[in-house]
Amino acid sequence: MRNNITKYAVINAALTTLYITLISSFIFYVPRALHLNDKPDSVFAPIIMLSLLVFSASVVGLLIFGKPIMWYLDGKKTEALKLLIFTLLTFFILTVSLAISLFIYTTK
Numbered sequence: 001m002r003n004n005i006t007k008y009a010v011i012n013a014a015l016t017t018l019y020i021t022l023i024s025s026f027i028f029y030v031p032r033a034l035h036l037n038d039k040p041d042s043v044f045a046p047i048i049m050l051s052l053l054v055f056s057a058s059v060v061g062l063l064i065f066g067k068p069i070m071w072y073l074d075g076k077k078t079e080a081l082k083l084l085i086f087t088l089l090t091f092f093i094l095t096v097s098l099a100i101s102l103f104i105y106t107t108k
Contacts, residue, residue: 005079008067009086016063017094023056064088 031037064087071080 005083005086008083009090012063012067012087013090013094016060016091017098019056019059019063023052064091 065084068080068084068087071077071083
């Protein structure tokens, strides 16, 4: 079971990181590609950003907490807690690694 927990933790954290990377890249590159940076904001900008926030919270919540909640409700409480902790720890390690990479990249 320990192997499954580690495997699920790495997959969940990697998918969360990939999702964040894709959304961030989309937000960063699309306005530049479509030359939208020069246009004034409208009421739709905050609506879209809040909608994206709610959607992203739902997706990331599902990726991080989905399987642990299912396992907890199935009576696998110890495994669910371990999976949640390993997933959060793996995600933290990925986040710190990306932050260090960004720091190294920007200080060159």
